Amino acid sequence: MLELISFLLHGIQPLLIPICFITAWTVTILVVLSLWTAARDSVTTAKQMHQIPCTGCQFFTDNYRLKCTVRPSIANTEEAIDCLDYQPKTNPYLY
Known part of the structure; x- marks a missing residue:
């Protein structure tokens, strides 16, 4: 062997x-x-x-409990890229 x-x-x-x-x-x-x-x-x-515009929207709250007051279910997701309710922030001093 x-x-x-x-x-x-x-x-x-x-x-x-x-x-x-x-x-x-x-x-x-x-x-x-x-x-x-x-x-x-x-x-x-x-x-x-x-491309997600949420942080520049006036409805974005930056709160982990309620990220968006209009559409909280799609906030900060890919579905929010073409959000119809997007409004740019009018007051630049608010975050």
Whole structure:
């Protein structure tokens, strides 16, 4: 049994360096592609979230219990991007 294992190891040994080289570079490329995809998706999501106008609306209360007095269910969500009740703040000193 040990002779068979020894024979297999000596037969595979010339192929181990190229196999390990290809495997290491494949794993490195996959990690880089994964990080690139995550960064791209994060930027896309951030751009979409920055389109939400709630903080500049006069009906936005900035209170976690009641974020919006007109449409509290969609306040600070993607549904609020085209809110029909949006009114810009008239007093710039109010936050």
